[in-house]
Amino acid sequence: MKTLIIAEHNQHDLKADTLVTLGAAQQLGQPIDVFIAGHDIGQLGQDAASVGGIDQVLTWDHEALAMSFSETLAPVIANLRSQYSHILLASSSFGKDLAPRIAALCGVNAVSDVIDIISANQYKRPIYAGNAIATVQNNAACQVLTIRTSAFSAPSHEPAASPAHIQALSIELPDMSVRFVEQTLSESSRPELNSADIIVSGGRAVGSEANFSLIYDFADKLGAAVGASRAAVDAGYIGNDLQVGQTGKVVAPSVYIAIGISGAIQHLAGMKDSKVIVAINNDPEAPIFSVADYGLVADLFEAVPAMTAHL
Incomplete structure (x- = not known):
């Protein structure tokens, strides 16, 4: 049998999560097809x-x-299931929306947030906000998985010896239960949160939306992406598209700098796999220090501008 990867893209480029999902799919040891839906x-x-x-x-x-909707894509992908033993998507908002719809139409259970592929039907996934790892076995004929990309690596960037065959599918568009009205995109010169090598995140202790300029200035000096805890997002300091944590994005950069973040378990679930964790907090008992490789007990309003000035 074969593995099918559902590609995520912006109509021009494949997203990094799709390439990491390819790295995970290679562990199944089967031929891999990629499905791309879009216009032009x-x-x-x-x-x-x-x-x-x-x-x-x-x-x-x-x-x-x-503008692709899961309601449109899911029936088409489900109709391809007889050709594939595994259908893989990244554990992004796109994948988390589409995967359960595909699984339901296939009459199977989806396995979400896979962090390790043991065999063709056994996987590891985090539970209880990452405090425990469950090993699950799925014996369905067609297995639908979402891949936590922070736990896998993309394959080498060497191009294929010969290009893969491209098959253009002729599919009648299903009845549309939804319609596109408007899209509002946030533009930033900073790296994307999911693929950034360095992330600087601010918490509720930053104090206000205006004070978040300290985080932005520090991140820009480092060439880093900006993130935030849920508390900062809920307080209106920053948009929820930059939230890191159990109910936000799960990241694993080379360096994660947590500023004014206490370290609630829900936040740790989204960043504790980072290679190096740096914490700046004025409370020496803050839980964030229990996972930090480097910690600085200091007032962020003094420490961050001082570090920014020295960069």
Whole structure:
């Protein structure tokens, strides 16, 4: 049998999460196909075909897919299930929305947030906010998995010896139960949170939206992405698209700098796999110090501007 990866993209480039999902799929030891749906995606299909480790690229090009909805994609992907033993998606908002719909249409249970592939039907996934790791066995004929990309690596960047075959699918568009109204994109010159090598996150102790300029200035000097705890997001200091934690994004950068973050278990679940963790907090008993590799007990309003000035 074969493995199918559902690609996530912005109509121009494959997202890094898709390439990491490819790295996870290779552990299954099966031929791998990639499914790409969108509008005017010819170049995107060719780019995917040049990536090593891909057997075939399936493209579904339709003008109505310029904004793809899970309600539209799920029935089409479910109809392909007879060809595949595994369907993989990244554990992004896109994957978490689409995977359970595919699984329901296939009549199987989805396995979410896979962090290790033991065999073709056994996986490890975190439970209780990452405080325990469950080993689960799934004997369904078609297995739908979401991959926690912070636990895997993308394959080498060497191009394929020969491009994968591209098959353009001719599929009638299902009845649309939803329609696209508007999209509002936030633009930033900073790295994306999911793929950043360095992340600087601020917590409730930052105090206000205006004070978050300290975090932005420090991050810009480091070439880092900006994140935040849920407390900071709930307080309105920063948008929820930058929330790190159990109910936000799960990240694993080379360096994670937590500023004014106490270290609630829900936040730790989203960043504790970072290679190096640095904590700045004026409370020496803050839980964040229990996972930090380096800790600084200091007033963030004094420490952060001083460090920024020295960079």
